Amino acid sequence: MDHSYNNKFSPETVADKHKSVLLSPELKKNQEVLTQRLAGCFDFMQREFSFGSPPVKASIIFFEGLVDKRQIENSLIKSIFINCNIFFRKEQNSEPSHADLLDTLKNKVLTLAEVKTVDNYEDIILQISSGDTVLLLDNCASGLVIGTRSWAARAISMSENETTVFGPKESFTETLISNTAMLRRRLKSSSFKMERLTIGRISQTSVCFCYIENIAPPALVANVKERLSQIDIDAILDTGYLEELITEEPYSIFSQAMHTERPDRVCGNLLEGKVGIMIDGSPMVLVLPVTFPQFANAPDDYYINYIPATLLRFLRIAAFAVSLLMTAVFVSLLTYHHEMIPTPLLLTIISARQGVPFPAFVEALLLETTFELLREAGLRLPNAIGPAVSIVGALIIGEAAVQAGLVSTPMVVVIAFSGIASFVIPNYNAGIITRIMRFVFLIAAGLLGLFGIMITFILLITRMASVSFFGIPYLSPVAPFNNKQIFDILTRRPWFSNTLRPWQEGMKNQKRYEPKPAPSSKDKKGASNES
Amino acid sequence: MKVKKILVIFTLTLILSSGCQGSEVPDLIFSIGLGIDWKENQIELTSEFIKPAPTEENSSEKGSSVIFTSQGRTLGEASNSLSNFLPQTPLWSHVSIVMLSENLCQTDVALVADYLTRTTEIKHNIPLLVISGSSPEEIFKTKPVLEPYISTSLALTLQNEEKQLNIYKPVLMYEFMRKLIAPGIEPVLPQIKKTTDGEKDILFLDGVAVFKGQKMIASLNEAESQGYNYLTNKNITSGLLLINNPDDPQYFITFELTKLLVEIQPLIEKENNRITMLIQVHADGNFYEQSGSGDVLRLDKYPQLEQMVEDKINAYISNCIDRVQIINSDILGWGQLINQKDPHFWEQVSPQWDMIFPTINYQTQSDFVIRRTYLTRKSYYFQE
Numbered sequence: 001m002d003h004s005y006n007n008k009f010s011p012e013t014v015a016d017k018h019k020s021v022l023l024s025p026e027l028k029k030n031q032e033v034l035t036q037r038l039a040g041c042f043d044f045m046q047r048e049f050s051f052g053s054p055p056v057k058a059s060i061i062f063f064e065g066l067v068d069k070r071q072i073e074n075s076l077i078k079s080i081f082i083n084c085n086i087f088f089r090k091e092q093n094s095e096p097s098h099a100d101l102l103d104t105l106k107n108k109v110l111t112l113a114e115v116k117t118v119d120n121y122e123d124i125i126l127q128i129s130s131g132d133t134v135l136l137l138d139n140c141a142s143g144l145v146i147g148t149r150s151w152a153a154r155a156i157s158m159s160e161n162e163t164t165v166f167g168p169k170e171s172f173t174e175t176l177i178s179n180t181a182m183l184r185r186r187l188k189s190s191s192f193k194m195e196r197l198t199i200g201r202i203s204q205t206s207v208c209f210c211y212i213e214n215i216a217p218p219a220l221v222a223n224v225k226e227r228l229s230q231i232d233i234d235a236i237l238d239t240g241y242l243e244e245l246i247t248e249e250p251y252s253i254f255s256q257a258m259h260t261e262r263p264d265r266v267c268g269n270l271l272e273g274k275v276g277i278m279i280d281g282s283p284m285v286l287v288l289p290v291t292f293p294q295f296a297n298a299p300d301d302y303y304i305n306y307i308p309a310t311l312l313r314f315l316r317i318a319a320f321a322v323s324l325l326m327t328a329v330f331v332s333l334l335t336y337h338h339e340m341i342p343t344p345l346l347l348t349i350i351s352a353r354q355g356v357p358f359p360a361f362v363e364a365l366l367l368e369t370t371f372e373l374l375r376e377a378g379l380r381l382p383n384a385i386g387p388a389v390s391i392v393g394a395l396i397i398g399e400a401a402v403q404a405g406l407v408s409t410p411m412v413v414v415i416a417f418s419g420i421a422s423f424v425i426p427n428y429n430a431g432i433i434t435r436i437m438r439f440v441f442l443i444a445a446g447l448l449g450l451f452g453i454m455i456t457f458i459l460l461i462t463r464m465a466s467v468s469f470f471g472i473p474y475l476s477p478v479a480p481f482n483n484k485q486i487f488d489i490l491t492r493r494p495w496f497s498n499t500l501r502p503w504q505e506g507m508k509n510q511k512r513y514e515p516k517p518a519p520s521s522k523d524k525k526g527a528s529n530e531s
Numbered sequence: 532m533k534v535k536k537i538l539v540i541f542t543l544t545l546i547l548s549s550g551c552q553g554s555e556v557p558d559l560i561f562s563i564g565l566g567i568d569w570k571e572n573q574i575e576l577t578s579e580f581i582k583p584a585p586t587e588e589n590s591s592e593k594g595s596s597v598i599f600t601s602q603g604r605t606l607g608e609a610s611n612s613l614s615n616f617l618p619q620t621p622l623w624s625h626v627s628i629v630m631l632s633e634n635l636c637q638t639d640v641a642l643v644a645d646y647l648t649r650t651t652e653i654k655h656n657i658p659l660l661v662i663s664g665s666s667p668e669e670i671f672k673t674k675p676v677l678e679p680y681i682s683t684s685l686a687l688t689l690q691n692e693e694k695q696l697n698i699y700k701p702v703l704m705y706e707f708m709r710k711l712i713a714p715g716i717e718p719v720l721p722q723i724k725k726t727t728d729g730e731k732d733i734l735f736l737d738g739v740a741v742f743k744g745q746k747m748i749a750s751l752n753e754a755e756s757q758g759y760n761y762l763t764n765k766n767i768t769s770g771l772l773l774i775n776n777p778d779d780p781q782y783f784i785t786f787e788l789t790k791l792l793v794e795i796q797p798l799i800e801k802e803n804n805r806i807t808m809l810i811q812v813h814a815d816g817n818f819y820e821q822s823g824s825g826d827v828l829r830l831d832k833y834p835q836l837e838q839m840v841e842d843k844i845n846a847y848i849s850n851c852i853d854r855v856q857i858i859n860s861d862i863l864g865w866g867q868l869i870n871q872k873d874p875h876f877w878e879q880v881s882p883q884w885d886m887i888f889p890t891i892n893y894q895t896q897s898d899f900v901i902r903r904t905y906l907t908r909k910s911y912y913f914q915e
Contacts, residue, residue: 334555334556335554335555338556338559338561338622338624338625339624339625339652339654343563343625343627343683346561346625347581349556350556350561350581350583351583353556353557354557354583356557359555360555360556
């Protein structure tokens with residue numbers, strides 16, 4: 001309905017116009033204004049009725065599809081019809097005014113949990129857009145907002161993007177209130193705060209930012225809150241909007257916040273003094289600030305024994321290096337540094353590359369691009385067609401291209417290996433950045449060999465070391481080096497030795513775990529006294 | 532703005548300077564072995580190149596090589612003149628062995644030494660060999676037995692020989708070149724020889740070529756080479772030693788060396804200008820094999836066996852030293868030992884070192900200990 005956004009009936013302009021317009025005591029006028037403002041909204045519903053004696057005119061308004069009609073019928077209309085008559089009969093002698101009637105309805109008649117008063121058009125529209133129902137009475141300049149929200153929502157399901165073997169399986173949904181409930185269920189403390197803002201002139205999206213009061217640095221909380229409140233945009237459809245809108249480094253390729261759909265991951269980060277941002281309508285939650293080394297952590301690192309978890313972390317770090325550099329190093333060896341290839345390997349490569357018409361760099365670029373195409377196509381395709389694309393990719397691109405002599409087998413192996421390695425990175429965003437940087441390294445390798453790779457690497461590291469997001473250097477604790485926390489990144493420290501939270505500027509409470517002496521066992525001979 | 536300018540300049544440099552050195556694998560032909568000869572006052576360079584063959588599935592055929600020979604007044608000229616008939620650029624970084632002809636070594640090894648050390652393409656940690664009695668081309672044309680290429684086969688043979696028999700130690704190029712110029716020590720190189728066994732040509736290591744100055748002056752035989760290896764190799768952990776069975780001299784007892792360490796101390800008597808080299812050998816070994824019968828492996832016989840092994844080691848060492856003193860080439864590096872012990876004395880004697888070296892006395896003390904006898908603790912008895 002683009003035309004309705006133009007001219008004088010644009011919701012933005014109308015919203016501004018009616019910002020402080022109070023309700024009229026006349027029901028009819030109120031109905032007219034609302035009908036005019038919501039013209040063209042077929043889902044806008046009004047139901048007029050009268051109750052009591054002498055009859056009082058009333059109207060309830062709501063948006064269809066957002067409300068629980070059964071609740072409106074049973075708990076609202078039915079309550080008013082039955083209870084009001086009884087109530088009025090009891091207090092016949094003193095007939096209440098209409099304003100008192102609203103209070104009576106709110107406090108003594110309605111059996112719904114959420115009832116509050118409203119006195120302007122803007123709030124009414126906002127509330128009914130959120131799924132509430134508004135009750136308006138004749139001769140009364142305010143109305144009642146009744147919480148009747150109910151809409152078809154996706155059920156809580158298993159996390160699809162961040163699957164784990166151990167640990168909780170549930171993931172966030174598109175409904176904000178169910179997401180906040182998932183967090184509240186895990187952190188049952190009064191210091192766990194969830195503050196609510198509304199962002200978006202048209203979307204009026206509910207945004208919730210949460211933190212743990214005694215842990216998150218107050219400056220960080222204030223900074224995030226201020227940045228959120230300064231956003232002036234027409235609509236927010238996903239948390240991704242917010243990441244770019246509140247960032248300190250808008251021209252940076254690096255992911256400045258962690259996007260996660262796992263409530264346990266959000267809680268884990270909140271407990272480390274981070275801030276989480278959720279919005280209504282998106283299952284992805286932003287966690288910030290993040291550091292780059294943190295992307296090597298997978299959620300289930302903390303649910304399994306620390307030794308395998310540490311080894312897996314080593315594997316991930318190695319996979320990251322392989323994914324970033326392997327193709328580039330291979331191309332530079334083939335193009336510039338033949339002497340560095342062991343002779344037996346060189347013999348194999350020479351045989352395999354016989355008749356390949358492209359230089360190694362072009363060959364690698366073609367294969368990398370093909371790999372990215374297949375990956376992107378696989379993401380976008382419906383589930384039924386996805387495997388077909390994989391088969392085409394594996395058979396046509398891999399087998400046929402090698403047989404036709406367009407590409408060499410070692411190059412296919414290298415590309416496939418680095419491709420698989422990029423999927424080992426537990427964070428999707430970090431994975432994408434790795435793949436982009438892989439192309440940069442590849443071009444540098446094609447132009448200048450290992451020298452080019454080194455230059456690019458130095459530039460990349462310099463850039464990463466020079467940025468800090470929300471007061472935390474992006475490469476910390478590697479740069480600036482922190483010998484106490486570096487083990488937290490390289491290894492998964494056992495919980496019994498993990499006494500402190502990762503340090504942040506302004507963090508008040510860093511203690512996470514208080515080691516206590518182990519209970520002495522008299523039955524155990526020679527039990528160790530170590531605490 | 533400054534950063535932007537720097538970035539633009541950097542990107543342009545990156546793009547414009549590309550393609551200067553890079554060359555693709557198919558544009559190159561890789562040499563894996565070099566043979567250098569001196570013929571009619573010209574350097575003749577023979578090289579084994581990998582002949583690329585497209586791999587086919589389930590193909591059992593191994594790669595093959597091509598031999599090219601070129602001549603030039605210098606080695607650099609000879610190597611460059613290969614480009615006259617090669618369609619691809621020759622690349623020397625994968626050369627695994629360099630063989631010098633006997634003729635070249637006897638004439639002057641300095642004819643090629645400068646190029647070999649100066650070039651950045653040939654690795655300096657590859658072994659050198661001297662070809663005895665054949666030309667490099669003949670060696671390269673020998674059909675390798677198990678390996679696809681003769682050069683890699685020879686390099687592996689040298690490595691394996693050191694691991695198993697430990698008679699010859701591979702001499703790496705930088706080591707040889709260093710000894711060529713260092714005072715108080717002369718270089719050696721293992722020799723390779725070709726022989727014919729009926730229809731098949733066989734290559735084998737045969738002795739050590741001894742240099743004096745820039746020229747090869749003689750060869751050591753196998754026993755002398757063994758003694759040389761004992762005296763100079765600091766890391767002997769293998770090798771066999773055969774002694775006659777004390778009970779039955781027509782049979783043999785084999786010992787396996789597990790450690791052999793030689794310490795050489797020069798004793799200098801300045802008054803008489805006399806030098807004595809004290810050679811102490813500490814060796815361990817295992818009782819490896821006994822041919823023939825006889826109760827040899829008894830505790831009371833251990834000292835006798837050990838003594839026999841010590842005598843054998845002493846004999847190898849004496850053989851070598853005697854021969855080297857006759858040849859008068861200080862391949863043992865005794866001059867350097869004296870220099871380390873007493874630099875002033877070395878300054879005095881070094882001008883007459885050629886006169887002094889053959890007259891140096893030496894004393895050898897060996898100490899051998901039997902460590903293990905493997906699965907059989909006693910000698911083997913046969914039924915009579």
